[in-house]
Amino acid sequence: MITEVGNFILSISATLSLCMFSVIFFKKYVGINSRYTFCKIISLTISFLILVSFILLAYAFLTDDFSLRYVANNSNISLDTIYKFSAVWGAHEGSILLWVLVLSVWASCIPILSSNMPKNIIIDMLSIMGILILFFLTFILFSSNPFDRIFPIPLNGRDLNPLLQDPGLIIHPPMLYIGYVGTSVPFVFAVAVLLNGHINTEWISWLRKWVVTSWVFLTIGISLGSWWAYHELGWGGWWFWDPVENASFMPWLAITALLHSLIVSEKRELFINWTILLAILTFSLSLLGAFLVRSGILVSVHAFANDPERGLYILLFLSLVIGLSLALYFLKSKLLISNNQYSITSKEFILLLNNLFLTITTFSILLGTLYPLITSSLDLGKISVGAPYFNFIFSALMLPIVFLMSFAIYSSWSKTNYSYLIKKLGLLLFYSVIIVYIYMNFYLQSDIFVVFLALSLAIFTIFSSSIKILQFLYNSGCSNILKSIFSLPSSMVSNIFAHIGIGVLIIGITMSNYYSIQKEVVMKKNSQVTIKDTSIKFIGVKNKISNNYASQVGIFDAYKNNNYLISFFPEKRTYNIQKNIMTEAAINSTLTRDIYVALGESLSNDSWVVRIYYKPYIQLLWYGVGLMILGGLFGIFGRNKLENIK
Amino acid sequence: MIKITKTNRKRIVKISIFFFAISSFSALLIYAFSKNMVYFYTPTQIIEKEAPMNSFIRIGGMVKENSLVKSNDSLKVSFKIHDLEQVINITYDGILPDLFAEGQGVVMTGTLINEDTFIADEVLAKHDENYMPPEVADMMKEKNGVLYKK
Numbered sequence: 069m070i071t072e073v074g075n076f077i078l079s080i081s082a083t084l085s086l087c088m089f090s091v092i093f094f095k096k097y098v099g100i101n102s103r104y105t106f107c108k109i110i111s112l113t114i115s116f117l118i119l120v121s122f123i124l125l126a127y128a129f130l131t132d133d134f135s136l137r138y139v140a141n142n143s144n145i146s147l148d149t150i151y152k153f154s155a156v157w158g159a160h161e162g163s164i165l166l167w168v169l170v171l172s173v174w175a176s177c178i179p180i181l182s183s184n185m186p187k188n189i190i191i192d193m194l195s196i197m198g199i200l201i202l203f204f205l206t207f208i209l210f211s212s213n214p215f216d217r218i219f220p221i222p223l224n225g226r227d228l229n230p231l232l233q234d235p236g237l238i239i240h241p242p243m244l245y246i247g248y249v250g251t252s253v254p255f256v257f258a259v260a261v262l263l264n265g266h267i268n269t270e271w272i273s274w275l276r277k278w279v280v281t282s283w284v285f286l287t288i289g290i291s292l293g294s295w296w297a298y299h300e301l302g303w304g305g306w307w308f309w310d311p312v313e314n315a316s317f318m319p320w321l322a323i324t325a326l327l328h329s330l331i332v333s334e335k336r337e338l339f340i341n342w343t344i345l346l347a348i349l350t351f352s353l354s355l356l357g358a359f360l361v362r363s364g365i366l367v368s369v370h371a372f373a374n375d376p377e378r379g380l381y382i383l384l385f386l387s388l389v390i391g392l393s394l395a396l397y398f399l400k401s402k403l404l405i406s407n408n409q410y411s412i413t414s415k416e417f418i419l420l421l422n423n424l425f426l427t428i429t430t431f432s433i434l435l436g437t438l439y440p441l442i443t444s445s446l447d448l449g450k451i452s453v454g455a456p457y458f459n460f461i462f463s464a465l466m467l468p469i470v471f472l473m474s475f476a477i478y479s480s481w482s483k484t485n486y487s488y489l490i491k492k493l494g495l496l497l498f499y500s501v502i503i504v505y506i507y508m509n510f511y512l513q514s515d516i517f518v519v520f521l522a523l524s525l526a527i528f529t530i531f532s533s534s535i536k537i538l539q540f541l542y543n544s545g546c547s548n549i550l551k552s553i554f555s556l557p558s559s560m561v562s563n564i565f566a567h568i569g570i571g572v573l574i575i576g577i578t579m580s581n582y583y584s585i586q587k588e589v590v591m592k593k594n595s596q597v598t599i600k601d602t603s604i605k606f607i608g609v610k611n612k613i614s615n616n617y618a619s620q621v622g623i624f625d626a627y628k629n630n631n632y633l634i635s636f637f638p639e640k641r642t643y644n645i646q647k648n649i650m651t652e653a654a655i656n657s658t659l660t661r662d663i664y665v666a667l668g669e670s671l672s673n674d675s676w677v678v679r680i681y682y683k684p685y686i687q688l689l690w691y692g693v694g695l696m697i698l699g700g701l702f703g704i705f706g707r708n709k710l711e712n713i714k
Numbered sequence: 715m716i717k718i719t720k721t722n723r724k725r726i727v728k729i730s731i732f733f734f735a736i737s738s739f740s741a742l743l744i745y746a747f748s749k750n751m752v753y754f755y756t757p758t759q760i761i762e763k764e765a766p767m768n769s770f771i772r773i774g775g776m777v778k779e780n781s782l783v784k785s786n787d788s789l790k791v792s793f794k795i796h797d798l799e800q801v802i803n804i805t806y807d808g809i810l811p812d813l814f815a816e817g818q819g820v821v822m823t824g825t826l827i828n829e830d831t832f833i834a835d836e837v838l839a840k841h842d843e844n845y846m847p848p849e850v851a852d853m854m855k856e857k858n859g860v861l862y863k864k
Contacts, residue, residue, distance in 0.1 A: 302812075412728060424732070428739050435747070450754035450852075452772060454823075457750035464742055588789055588809055640812075649812040668809040677789060677809050 070128050070136065074215035077121045081114050081172075082205040088114070088198030091191060104187045107194040108179040114201060115172035122169050125214055126156050134225050137218035138162060144227040144645055146616040154238040155228045160362065160378075161214035163241060167358070168204040170242075170249045175201065178253065185274055192260035193253075200252060203385050211378050227616065227645035236296035244289025244316060248354050250282025251319055254326060255351030255393070258344045262396050265403035272334040272343070277704055279330060280562075283323050284700035290316050291693040302651030302666045304586065304681045306689070309458040314437045315357035318430050322350040325426035332416045336481055337407040339420065344401060346423070348393045353430070355386045360437070413484045418476040422469060429465045433458065463518070470525045470574065473567050474532035493532060500528040512583070522578040529571035533564045558706020566699030573692025580686035586679070593674040600682045602663060603627050604636070609667075609676065617643045619652075622667045622676065626656070636665040662686045752823060756853050757800040760826065767826050773802065774821040774850040782816055795820060797853055806834040819850035 088110045091103050125138075129152045134140040142159045143152055157166040175197035182190050208214070231237075257275050261267045293313070298306040307313065329343045359382040410416045436453040443451050474496070478489055504523045508514055540560065544552045589597055591606040598604075607623040624636040636654035643650065653666040661684045668677030754772040755765040765771055775795035782793040792805045793816075804822065814820065814837065824834040 412724070412731070421735075424735060428736075432743055435743070439747075450772075452752045452754065453747070454750045454752050454770075457746050460746045460750075461743060464746075465739070590787060590789065651812060671784070671786065679809060 070124050070133060071215045071217055074121050074124050075209070075213070077117050077124075078205055078209055078213075078215075081117045081121075082202055082209065084110050084114050084117075085198045085201040085205060089195050089202060091198070092195035100187050100191070103191050104179070107191050108176075111172070111176040111179065111194055111197070115169070115176040118165075118169045118172050121215075122156070122165055125162060125165065126153060129153065129156055132225070134223070135217055135221045136214070137216045138214040140218050140222050140225045142228050143225040144616060145224055146644070147225075147228060148233075148615065150238065151228055151233050154232070157241045157245075158228050158232050161208070161212045161216075163245075164204065164208055164212050164362070165214055166242065167245055167249060168201060168208065170245045171197070171204060171252060172201055174249055174253055178256075183274060185271060189257075189260050189264060189271065192263055193256040196256040196259050197252065200256075207378075207381055207385075211381060227643065230617070230641070230643040230646060230648045230650050231300065234296055234300050236292055236299065240289060240292040240296060242289075243285050243292060247282050247284070247286025247289050248316070248319060248357065250278065250285060251323060251351045251354045253278045253282065254347035258347040259393055259396065261344060261404070262400040265400055267340060267344075267404050269334050269337060272330055272340075276327070276330045276334060279323060279327055280700055280703040283320075283327055284697055284704065286316070286320050286323060287693065287697055287700065290320060291690070291697075295690065299653060299655065300650075302653050302679070304584075304653070304664050304666075304679075304683065306686075309436075309455045311437050311441075312361055314433050314458075315360045318433055318437075319350055319353045319357060321426050321430040321433070322346065322353050325423045325430075326350055328419050328422050328426075332419050336410070336416050337405075338410055338416050339423075340404050341401045342423070344404065345397055346427075348390075348397060352386070352390045352393075353434075355382070355389060359383055359386050360441075411483055413479075413486050415476060415479040415481050415484065418472050418479055421472055422476065425465050425469045425472075429462065432461045432465070436461075463522070467521060467525060470529055470570065473529050473570070477533060477536055477563065477567065496531050496535070497524075497528050500524050500531055503527060514583070516582055519578055519582050522574055526571040526574040526578070529574075530568050533567045533571070537561070537564045558702045562699045562702035562706060564699070565702060566696045569692045569695030569697075569699060571692070572688050572695060576685050576688030576690075576692055580683045580689065583684050584686075585682040587681075588668065588677065588679050590671060591676055591678045597678075597680060599663070599680050600661070601628060602633065602682075604663075604665065604680060606676070606678065608674070609670070612639070614641075616645065617641045617650075620667070620670075622654075622665070622678070624654070624665055624678075626663065636663075638665045638667045640667045657687055659687055660685060754821075757795060757797045757802045760802055760832075761800040761830065763829070765826055767828070770823065770825060772821060772823050773832060774819065774853065775802070776850070776854070777814070777816045777818055777820055779816050801830070803831045804834055805831070806837055808837070810837055819854075821850060 088107055091098075091107055094103065125136075127133075128136050128139050129143050130149065132139070132143065132145050132152075134143075138159070138161045142155045142162075147155065155162070157163045175194060178193055178197070179190055254275060257271075257278075261271070290313075293316070294306045297308070298304065326343065326346045329339055329346055332338050333340045333343045359379065362378060362382060410420070436457050440451045440453055443449055474493055475489070478484075478493060501524045504520060504527055508520055508523070537556070537560070540556060541549070541552050544555055585599055587597060587599055591597065593606060593608055596603050596605045603626070605625045605627065607625055609620050609622050612619045612621050619639045619641040622636070622638045622640075624638070626633040626636065634656050636656065638654040639652035641650045641652060642648070651666050653664055655665075656663045661682060664679075664681035664683060666679045668679055670676050752770055752772050753765075754774065757773070757775050759765055760773065765773075773795070775797045778794040778796050778801060782791065784791050788807075789809060790805070790807050791810065792803065794801050794803055796802075806822075806824075821838045822832070822834040823836045824832055826832050
């Protein structure tokens with residue numbers, strides 16, 4: 069029953085999205101209002117129908133309906149209910165369904181939140197959305213159908229990949245997808261604008277909220293994935309420059325660049341062509357990510373499908389989208405009026421440099437990710453590009469961006485009084501350098517130059533951003549502090565929060581990368597290991613049986629200055645169905661450090677290999693990301709100008 | 715002669731800044747890229763001396779049955795890998811991945827210290843029971859093909 073209904077609903081949605089696309093051809097024959105109403109209703113209907121099919125699939129999972137191949141392959145009677153639900157997007161077919169669901173919801177939000185946008189632009193945007201939705205729906209129906217049957221019906225399913233049975237992974241894919249797919253909005257906007265040959269700053273400021281929203285979700289999604297890797301993989305790392313991670317990071321960099329170029333286009337009518345091109349490129353990078361992850365070219369925990377046909381289909385679509393939209397861009401972009409006058413002492417010039425650096429960074433990551441794939445598919449040898457490449461390139465390109473950030477915050481549009489700026493920021497930079505120098509020499513007793521550079525720039529950014537906001541509060545002249553805090557323009561608050569977040573993030577990354585202590589030791593019962601100022605005593609290992617796995621739980625007591633601090637219970641799990649062994653690390657976090665204990669292998673009954681890490685300030689990484697997200701939220705929900713102050 | 719006006723001068727400054735930025739990044743990129751490319755070799759290629767000594771490479775193969783030797787009081791292990799033709803000795807000081815097992819595919823990064831001994835810095839095994847590292851899968855397919863022809 070579910071199979072028929074599911075397929076029927078998906079086919080209807082595909083037909084409707086074709087109808088929505090065809091509206092673009094009826095410009096001359098049907099009035100604008102009826103086309104608009106038609107598109108609005110159709111887009112809402114499509115997202116409703118796809119939601120129903122999604123709920124159907126979820127229902128099949130929750131009721132253990134193993135007549136569906138997808139359910140049988142990815143679920144099991146003994147799986148926890150919450151993981152039965154998250155298994156809906158735990159593998160290829162379901163995740164594509166989630167993808168198209170998110171896409172259709174984004175599409176139906178466009179007319180609802182259209183505010184002052186002209187109807188013809190909205191109609192064109194929706195038509196393009198129609199063809200995108202149609203593509204993904206046909207992809208599902210012909211090559212990745214989650215509603216396919218299996219015969220004979222198995223009594224029990226093959227279980228969800230144990231790596232995915234983790235709280236972090238319940239919401240990581242939806243968040244990431246909302247962000248990923250959100251890049252389709254600036255893309256359809258760019259195409260609609262190119263088709264109409266006209267743009268104005270009001271539209272750009274409208275688009276900016278969409279881009280910020282998608283940026284926020286992408287940031288949440290990527291950081292959740294990172295957080296999951298840190299907790300679940302048992303290596304204490306949080307970023308591996310794995311091609312799949314890069315596939316999500318490239319759109320993030322591109323959309324971050326887009327965010328900044330949109331500001332310039334909105335405020336100064338500058339770089340409009342570049343902004344439009346960047347919107348196209350960002351979506352192309354999202355599709356490229358989908359291709360890399362879904363084609364089976366890469367083998368990793370993210371790549372479920374090893375079906376070359378699927379890869380070919382996405383590749384074809386990818387080249388079609390990039391080819392057609394770039395052709396349109398080169399034909400039509402001259403029509404867009406863009407101001408081309410800017411001075412090198414202006415804010416727009418610094419933001420241009422930001423875009424330049426971010427684009428080059430994206431390109432370098434793209435090169436490192438694709439080059440091994442290209443040589444391997446052309447039989448030119450098997451090469452891998454190691455993490456040192458990415459680390460080197462990334463830090464070399466990020467440090468100048470971070471340096472420029474403070475200048476961007478303090479400079480003004482059109483022309484900046486540089487002597488004043490340099491005096492002010494030079495002093496701040498000087499203080500930051502002195503503070504970091506003192507800290508590193510007397511407290512850390514370390515003289516790594518890169519660390520010195522990174523920390524100085526991070527502190528500089530935090531200082532300059534905080535002082536900017538304090539200065540604004542001081543100048544606002546309100547006697548009531550609360551009132552003046554609420555009177556801050558949200559664009560400023562959002563920008564300051566995000567940039568302080570970057571500073572905090574850099575401190576977290578640098579400190580935890582350079583000053584982590586790791587020990588891999590053989591521990592016998594009641595033996596002790598001291599790491600930094602904490603000694604960790606191995607008490608023993610006990611067995612635990614859970615629903616769908618059996619585990620060995622290590623018991624470790626930590627002492628600091630001979631006072632009991634906390635106990636650690638790292639686990640080694642063996643999942644019943646797939647016989648996978650999983651390491652669950654035990655982590656104790658405070659602001660200044662994480663202690664991370666993971667079980668290795670057992671050498672004999674009471675002697676285990678144990679992995680213990682001391683990671684200073686790694687929590688700042690998550691706080692930094694949190695601040696960036698908070699900044700993004702201010703950008704979405706905050707008031708634009710000082711309009712509502714009484 | 716072209717007169718250098720104020721606007722022209724500004725334009726020259728802008729263009730040279732971009733030119734300078736882009737060319738220095740390209741240099742940086744090429745340098746970092748060429749330094750960090752890691753080539754993959756099979757045991758046969760190593761025995762045939764195609765792989766460089768004492769430089770960072772990746773190798774892969776199947777872990778030979780009954781070849782794993784563990785130490786009792788340290789993390790040092792040694793084992794052999796093969797590609798159906800040649801065998802290479804591996805030494806490693808660290809924790810083996812959860813899914814490391816004899817008879818399974820494995821990929822390592824590290825350095826070759828003589829014709830048939832490799833010191834591994836990092837050992838990667840599969841994610842689940844069906845997964846084989848792609849390099850090893852390709853290699854075994856090739857070798858099997860050769861065997862059938864014989």
